[in-house]
Amino acid sequence: MNLASISFAYLRARPLATALNLLLLALGIATITLLLLATGQLEERMGRDARGIDLVAGAKGSPMQLVLSAVFHLDAPTGNIPLEAAQALSRHPAVKKAIPLALGDSYRGFRIVGASRDYPAHYGARLASGRLWDESMEVVLGAEVAAKTGLAVGATFTGAHGLGAGGEAHEEEPFKVVGVLAPGGSVLDRLVLTSVESVWEVHEHGGVKPERREITALLIQYASPLAAATLPRQVNAGTALQAASPAYESARLFRMIGVGVEVMRAFGLVLVLAAGLSVFIALLNALEERRYDLAVMRMLGASRAKLTGLMLLEGVALALLGGLAGIVLGHVCTEVLGLALQAAQQTPLTGWVWDPQEPWLLALAVAVGIAAALLPAWRAYRADVALVLAEG
Amino acid sequence: MLSVKGLRLRYSASAVLPSTAEVLALERFEAAAGEHWLVLGVSGSGKTTLLNLLAGLLKPSAGEIEVGGQALAALQGAALDRWRGRTIGIVPQKLHLVASLNVLENLLLAPYLAGLPIKRARAEALLEQLELKDKVNAKPAQLSHGQAQRVAIARAVMNRPKLLLADEPTANLDDANCFSALQLLQDQSRECGATLIVATHDQRARARFDKRLQLGLSPA
Numbered sequence: 001m002n003l004a005s006i007s008f009a010y011l012r013a014r015p016l017a018t019a020l021n022l023l024l025l026a027l028g029i030a031t032i033t034l035l036l037l038a039t040g041q042l043e044e045r046m047g048r049d050a051r052g053i054d055l056v057a058g059a060k061g062s063p064m065q066l067v068l069s070a071v072f073h074l075d076a077p078t079g080n081i082p083l084e085a086a087q088a089l090s091r092h093p094a095v096k097k098a099i100p101l102a103l104g105d106s107y108r109g110f111r112i113v114g115a116s117r118d119y120p121a122h123y124g125a126r127l128a129s130g131r132l133w134d135e136s137m138e139v140v141l142g143a144e145v146a147a148k149t150g151l152a153v154g155a156t157f158t159g160a161h162g163l164g165a166g167g168e169a170h171e172e173e174p175f176k177v178v179g180v181l182a183p184g185g186s187v188l189d190r191l192v193l194t195s196v197e198s199v200w201e202v203h204e205h206g207g208v209k210p211e212r213r214e215i216t217a218l219l220i221q222y223a224s225p226l227a228a229a230t231l232p233r234q235v236n237a238g239t240a241l242q243a244a245s246p247a248y249e250s251a252r253l254f255r256m257i258g259v260g261v262e263v264m265r266a267f268g269l270v271l272v273l274a275a276g277l278s279v280f281i282a283l284l285n286a287l288e289e290r291r292y293d294l295a296v297m298r299m300l301g302a303s304r305a306k307l308t309g310l311m312l313l314e315g316v317a318l319a320l321l322g323g324l325a326g327i328v329l330g331h332v333c334t335e336v337l338g339l340a341l342q343a344a345q346q347t348p349l350t351g352w353v354w355d356p357q358e359p360w361l362l363a364l365a366v367a368v369g370i371a372a373a374l375l376p377a378w379r380a381y382r383a384d385v386a387l388v389l390a391e392g
Numbered sequence: 393m394l395s396v397k398g399l400r401l402r403y404s405a406s407a408v409l410p411s412t413a414e415v416l417a418l419e420r421f422e423a424a425a426g427e428h429w430l431v432l433g434v435s436g437s438g439k440t441t442l443l444n445l446l447a448g449l450l451k452p453s454a455g456e457i458e459v460g461g462q463a464l465a466a467l468q469g470a471a472l473d474r475w476r477g478r479t480i481g482i483v484p485q486k487l488h489l490v491a492s493l494n495v496l497e498n499l500l501l502a503p504y505l506a507g508l509p510i511k512r513a514r515a516e517a518l519l520e521q522l523e524l525k526d527k528v529n530a531k532p533a534q535l536s537h538g539q540a541q542r543v544a545i546a547r548a549v550m551n552r553p554k555l556l557l558a559d560e561p562t563a564n565l566d567d568a569n570c571f572s573a574l575q576l577l578q579d580q581s582r583e584c585g586a587t588l589i590v591a592t593h594d595q596r597a598r599a600r601f602d603k604r605l606q607l608g609l610s611p612a
Contacts, residue, residue: 009493293492296484301506
């Protein structure tokens with residue numbers, strides 16, 4: 001017998017009200033948890049995918065679309081650029097490293113990316129089996145692609161035109177799997193990598209002259225930070241190419257998503273406050289029913305402080321339970337959302353990571369519980385025992 | 393053991409009460425250890441008020457109360473609550489068992505709240521003695537009025553009080569139950585060596601008590 005067991009007995013004696021309060025609180029906390037996890041992981045992932053890529057050069061169009069398509073592989077490309085123009089830009093003294101990308105085909109929803117071997121090296125990718133491509137039409141699969149399609153080293157497949165499943169198939173040009181990458185947590189996990197020449201081979205059917213060859217985009221790393229001031233302007237003004245900065249475009253994207261995130265976060269807070277109000281009313285009602293119990297406890301020797309503690313403990317116990325349930329629920333929801341996104345071959349999301357801000361969520365829940373228990377606790381403190389006992 | 397001198401409780405004039413009202417006046421009252429007293433008086437004569445004053449649940453307007461050598465005026469706040477829990481057993485008129493707790497937990501509440509060691513064996517022995525052994529896990533709502541009253545008496549004597557106070561313990565009881573309730577109070581206070589004070593307007597109780605205090609007689 002102690003305060004905790006008495007509090008628990010009271011919570012258990014009103015299962016419906018207790019469950020409702022827990023649910024309300026848990027929903028609010030879960031909403032905020034989900035937002036924290038989702039935005040945190042998205043930012044981290046986009047940061048990792050864009051690391052070391054200072055500039056993307058591609059066809060004119062929307063700069064955000066260019067970055068989304070060439071760096072994150074989330075959008076359709078803006079178009080193609082002449083190989084010569086790309087090569088000229090690669091040789092620019094302000095450019096330290098330039099990785100050519102040729103897009104256009106996919107296999108079962110996964111992009112086939114023609115690139116130089118610098119591309120996997122840029123992300124520090126390791127091979128889980130096989131080797132990197134040497135000959136034309138040899139491909140290396142990202143870890144997720146291999147897991148989803150079941151393809152392994154030695155298998156052959158044909159790509160489909162476009163990025164969705166069900167595009168026109170290139171039946172006569174089969175790819176051969178020569179390697180599979182180890183999971184690296186980068187965009188490579190969801191790509192089929194091959195040489196730029198392979199992509200040309202699939203599309204040209206031997207009819208295009210070498211001087212008319214095209215690639216889709218060029219990922220550029222600056223030779224010095226100074227290049228950021230001059231190179232994008234030079235490219236945009238002086239050539240048929242467009243240059244876009246992944247850092248700037250993803251910041252812009254987050255500013256746009258940010259409005260939605262803020263709205264959701266406010267919604268979560270409203271849920272938490274509503275839950276707090278409900279806990280408050282539940283405790284107040286409970287106190288009304290319990291005036292006699294509290295008076296009897298004073299009669300039996302409990303001090304005012306003990307009774308105040310009892311009410312506070314009950315509020316905090318409810319809040320802690322609700323908060324913990326909310327955090328667990330938030331993680332489960334994130335994982336479920338992640339699985340759904342994975343099935344749609346979108347940026348993966350997992351519920352099994354911890355956000356450093358989560359302890360604050362628990363603190364928020366407890367603060368709500370304490371605030372809700374304060375008035376009942378104060379009334380318990382003030383009650384006139386003799387009067388209440390006589391009322392009975 | 394118990395001594396009361398010049399005790400007064402009045403409510404000062406307020407919007408509700410146009411003039412100062414004296415609720416209780418008791419010049420002198422003394423009870424020795426182990427004595428059984430009956431406090432008689434019509435409704436409103438201040439019987440319950442006297443019990444509340446003796447238990448330190450109300451503060452007198454004037455006068456002194458001493459219980460077991462302890463002057464009540466010297467105790468405040470948590471110390472008073474603690475003293476009450478350890479020294480005084482109370483059976484309130486509206487028994488006030490805690491509905492969310494079972495019978496055994498209701499008994500254990502007494503030592504826990506008084507800050508005494510929780511003796512489960514004592515509670516179980518009491519329940520056995522009071523023929524409530526099969527109700528150990530029952531909630532108060534599942535008890536008959538007579539059973540609930542026995543639980544309230546058991547709770548009051550859990551901590552072996554020096555002073556046992558019972559407010560109208562025979563109200564709503566038929567003759568047989570009336571006498572067995574009084575018998576139980578007397579037996580239990582004898583066992584604890586407690587002074588027993590029963591406040592009632594029930595004339596049936598007179599026969600069982602040789603010491604009586606009549607309240608509500610206007611002081612001449």
